Amino acid sequence: MKQNNSNIVEIRDLSKSYQRGDQIIHVLEDITFDIIEGEFLALMGPSGSGKSTLLNLVAGIDKADKGSIKVAGVEITLLSETELAHWRAVNVGFIFQFYNLIPVLTAFENVELPLLLTGLSRKERREHAETALNVVNLGDRMDHYPGQLSGGQQQRVAIARAIVTDPTIVVADEPTGDLDRVSARDVLELMCRLNKEFGKTIIMVTHDPRSAEKANIIRHLEKGVLNEAS
Amino acid sequence: MKLPKLILKNLFRHKLRTGLTILGITIAILAFGLLRTVVSAWYAGVEASSSTRLITRNAISLIFFLPLSYKDKIRQIPGVKNISYSYWFGGIYISEKNFIPNFAVDSKTVFELWPEFVLPEKQKNDFLRDRKACVAGRKVAEKFGWKIGDTITLKGTIFPGNWDFVLRGIYRGAYKGTDETQFFFHWEYLNESLKKTAPDRADRVGWYVVGVTNPNLASEVAAAIDRTFKNSLAETITETEKAFQLGFVSMTEAIVVAVQIVSVVVIIIILAVMANTMAMTARERIGEYAIMKTLGFGAWHIAVLIFGESLIIASMGCALGIGATFPAAKAFGDAMSTYFPVFNVQMQTIYMDIAATFVVDVAAAVFPAWRAAKLRIADGLRRIG
Numbered sequence: 001m002k003q004n005n006s007n008i009v010e011i012r013d014l015s016k017s018y019q020r021g022d023q024i025i026h027v028l029e030d031i032t033f034d035i036i037e038g039e040f041l042a043l044m045g046p047s048g049s050g051k052s053t054l055l056n057l058v059a060g061i062d063k064a065d066k067g068s069i070k071v072a073g074v075e076i077t078l079l080s081e082t083e084l085a086h087w088r089a090v091n092v093g094f095i096f097q098f099y100n101l102i103p104v105l106t107a108f109e110n111v112e113l114p115l116l117l118t119g120l121s122r123k124e125r126r127e128h129a130e131t132a133l134n135v136v137n138l139g140d141r142m143d144h145y146p147g148q149l150s151g152g153q154q155q156r157v158a159i160a161r162a163i164v165t166d167p168t169i170v171v172a173d174e175p176t177g178d179l180d181r182v183s184a185r186d187v188l189e190l191m192c193r194l195n196k197e198f199g200k201t202i203i204m205v206t207h208d209p210r211s212a213e214k215a216n217i218i219r220h221l222e223k224g225v226l227n228e229a230s
Numbered sequence: 231m232k233l234p235k236l237i238l239k240n241l242f243r244h245k246l247r248t249g250l251t252i253l254g255i256t257i258a259i260l261a262f263g264l265l266r267t268v269v270s271a272w273y274a275g276v277e278a279s280s281s282t283r284l285i286t287r288n289a290i291s292l293i294f295f296l297p298l299s300y301k302d303k304i305r306q307i308p309g310v311k312n313i314s315y316s317y318w319f320g321g322i323y324i325s326e327k328n329f330i331p332n333f334a335v336d337s338k339t340v341f342e343l344w345p346e347f348v349l350p351e352k353q354k355n356d357f358l359r360d361r362k363a364c365v366a367g368r369k370v371a372e373k374f375g376w377k378i379g380d381t382i383t384l385k386g387t388i389f390p391g392n393w394d395f396v397l398r399g400i401y402r403g404a405y406k407g408t409d410e411t412q413f414f415f416h417w418e419y420l421n422e423s424l425k426k427t428a429p430d431r432a433d434r435v436g437w438y439v440v441g442v443t444n445p446n447l448a449s450e451v452a453a454a455i456d457r458t459f460k461n462s463l464a465e466t467i468t469e470t471e472k473a474f475q476l477g478f479v480s481m482t483e484a485i486v487v488a489v490q491i492v493s494v495v496v497i498i499i500i501l502a503v504m505a506n507t508m509a510m511t512a513r514e515r516i517g518e519y520a521i522m523k524t525l526g527f528g529a530w531h532i533a534v535l536i537f538g539e540s541l542i543i544a545s546m547g548c549a550l551g552i553g554a555t556f557p558a559a560k561a562f563g564d565a566m567s568t569y570f571p572v573f574n575v576q577m578q579t580i581y582m583d584i585a586a587t588f589v590v591d592v593a594a595a596v597f598p599a600w601r602a603a604k605l606r607i608a609d610g611l612r613r614i615g
């Protein structure tokens with residue numbers, strides 16, 4: 001029981017397939033694994049192995065065919081579309097390969113965006129967003145638009161946006177995939193800090209072994225099957 | 231920041247596209263407004279005409295006359311309150327371009343039958359005293375710069391020669407829809423001249439205008455008048471002024487219908503333009519909608535963004551279009567006063583502008599909003615990569 005309690009994510013017999021034409025592609029087959037609270041997990045595997053698919057399922061932006069996903073005790077496969085949206089707003093922070101900031105919003109406004117769904121006052125939103133931007137070391141770039149920032153800076157804004165709501169888990173899909181080596185290192189260090197200093201549970205998809213090294217634990221996905229750390 | 235701010239920021243992403251779409255809607259609303267005003271101006275004569283006044287004319291055609299002797303016979307018919315008569319003079323002022331509807335009227339009764347032609351008492355008396363006097367509507371007087379006391383010469387077409395009149399009165403319309411472009415003078419003056427030069431054409435009128443004691447009995451009175459002159463030399467047709475005017479308009483109904491169709495087509499075209507703008511906008515932002523949904527925003531929030539943007543574009547175009555309609559209608563009405571004596575933008579036209587804008591706005595946004603709502607996040611995100 002005690003161990004169960006420290007599992008923040010519990011995945012059981014998870015399967016997912018896509019239909020392309022009259023061909024069915026089994027992307028994930030009967031995947032079972034747990035993620036312990038405060039873990040920094042790297043999910044590796046060749047391109048097309050289903051890493052993003054698995055991440056999306058855990059983050060509640062895609063629907064499984066079969067199996068169970070429990071995050072902090074909530075069985076998210078049973079949630080309706082609307083419930084799932086509320087759940088994501090509270091529980092998941094997202095970091096994407098291509099930063100995915102809203103180009104017409106400033107760094108500050110991008111970070112503030114997820115807070116619009118909370119009951120926070122204007123003042124509280126400002127405080128939270130400023131804090132998050134300070135954590136990623138961009139306190140002096142709040143009024144810059146994404147187009148005025150480098151790739152590494154944009155990704156740090158995206159990280160600030162991911163943590164501003166203090167989510168249960170942070171998911172990152174190849175967060176360094178589009179960055180030069182120096183920026184990639186900064187971003188990875190930042191994620192390590194989030195994990196160590198703030199105790200955030202992070203699930204990061206990557207196919208770069210150097211990135212994966214930063215994580216506490218590495219898992220490999222191959223042909224829809226998950227293997228223990230190599 | 232709130233979502234409305236994001237709507238505004240989105241609005242300025244493609245300034246040229248937004249600007250051109252607003253301009254398109256402005257022009258469409260302006261065109262729609264003017265076309266609807268043309269239609270209402272077309273019916274202005276009918277609208278302004280009375281259903282208590284009867285017009286008695288020659289049964290064969292309006293261009294045939296009636297004898298003056300009918301006047302007393304009509305007056306004796308029960309239900310008739312008063313009677314006046316007119317004769318289409320068809321005079322030309324300087325050039326044929328300057329069309330003015332001009333009539334010889336029975337000066338003693340004309341204002342009794344047309345109370346909507348408002349004239350100061352003094353001008354009325356001056357008109358009655360002077361045999362060669364004439365009265366003109368405010369709009370014609372303004373158009374040609376006529377002042378009281380001016381001599382105005384009309385070149386006769388039906389009645390040859392140059393006819394001099396002295397302007398003794400300028401009338402105003404009692405209502406917004408009253409025709410202020412007419413010109414009239416003493417029938418006696420015309421008749422006296424005819425007695426000298428063409429005695430066989432004297433003592434004739436174009437049509438009688440009959441006031442009835444009880445408007446509910448108008449059709450009975452009209453029938454009684456026509457019965458009186460049945461089998462006489464000049465049989466009559468009597469109908470209410472409204473029916474009479476409607477008869478004129480219905481001759482040109484096909485044109486009115488065409489104008490109405492064009493006005494609707496204008497709205498359909500702008501709907502297509504607006505729908506295209508919104509579809510382009512939404513397609514470009516599919517990735518952003520996916521991100522917002524990822525962050526927990528619902529289909530509703532996205533719909534607000536799309537409908538809000540569409541509403542602002544359409545409303546701005548509509549407001550500018552309505553704003554432009556009034557001066558444009560004024561300029562158009564002044565230039566075309568010959569054809570449209572009354573050219574006022576109706577309140578109903580403005581309501582239709584607003585309704586059309588609303589339809590365009592909603593119709594243009596509904597499909598993109600629906601698509602964004604249906605969008606599966608994973609697919610939307612895939613588009614970015």
Ligand SMILES: Nc1ncnc2c1ncn2[C@@H]1O[C@H](COP(=O)(O)OP(=O)(O)O)[C@@H](O)[C@H]1O
Nearest residue numbers: 018019020027046047048049050051052053054
């Ligand atoms: N929406 C979809 N429709 C059809 N096939 C898909 C869809 N999403 C992913 N796939 C397929 O599923 C497989 C796994 O994709 P993905 O999870 O993106 O792999 P990875 O992130 O490991 O590169 C690939 O073969 C991909 O083409």
Ligand SMILES: [Mg+2]
Nearest residue numbers: 051052053173
């Ligand atoms: Mg992937």
